[in-house]
Amino acid sequence: MNGSSAKSRRARHPERVILFFVSGQLFAISAEAVQEIRSTDSLAGAAIEIENPELPKVRHVAERARQIYYVVNACLHFGLPVARPALVLILRQMRVAVLVDRIERMAEISAVYALPPAFTGDERHWYRGLTYLDDKVIPVINPGGFLQSDDFQHLDRVAKSALAQSELQGAAQG
């Protein structure tokens, strides 16, 4: 393909991506951006619920290897009907974990095409671009698009208080 608006970004080498579903919609994310894939059940013990009405897509923080991750519900992030997520993608170097329905498969893509300029909304943050695989146009996730820097600042404040409360409760029970 020539790409949209002659602004395609061809990868020098094929890129490995993970294809996954959220509420029936297929997405791709670079395999390099994902540190770990876990079931939501296995994460439940490490997750703390937070009061966060300002950012409803994040309702939990999870602690993994002394690192705090904010758990983003991808249905709410993308404005899709809420489904029951079974998996969580823990992102690399992002302090973000993403709730998704299921993994489709791994694949190799040869190019990520720029979003056409007609797209002017939040999707410009959400996606690195689009790819074309097996006769399907699939949005390629921008891992940095799940939470903005001001979201992290807000969540850091909320999480600090939630974690302190959790530690107090743990100490009281112990």
Added chain:
Amino acid sequence: MSATDNTGQLTLVVLQIGNRRFALPSETVVELAPPVRLHAFPHTSPLIAGVIVRRGRIVPVYDAASVLIGRSSSAQRFYLIARRRADSASDLGAIPVNGECQLASGHILAPESDRPAWIAGRVSLHNESIDVLDFGALASAKPETTESNRAELSS
């Protein structure tokens, strides 16, 4: 520069959306594409129904019927691909149409002052007055403003 015939008339592509006919200056039209798969994915841009892949390009598809006739139409299965801006050959968009497009020519009359921005003028063809569209302005139309535009159109 406008595409005109040897009588100085503007060449137009006349298309049917719902039960109404509209025209686009032929200079902006790239092609009439056959029915192809519409790919949809989450986004927040108004009017965009998805994208199609045509001749190696990813082309956004506008739900123009929702603005022009007040409702989406499932009868529109072909895609009229046009340039959103006259000065950009690569900034393309597609409008679903029913496939019955025809070439015509006529003198464009200026639109009335109260017409929406996406109506560039009017042309009289076989005693029928047809709105000539400004595709760039139509592509930028916001749903909240199109409600009043529809009321103006139907009055």
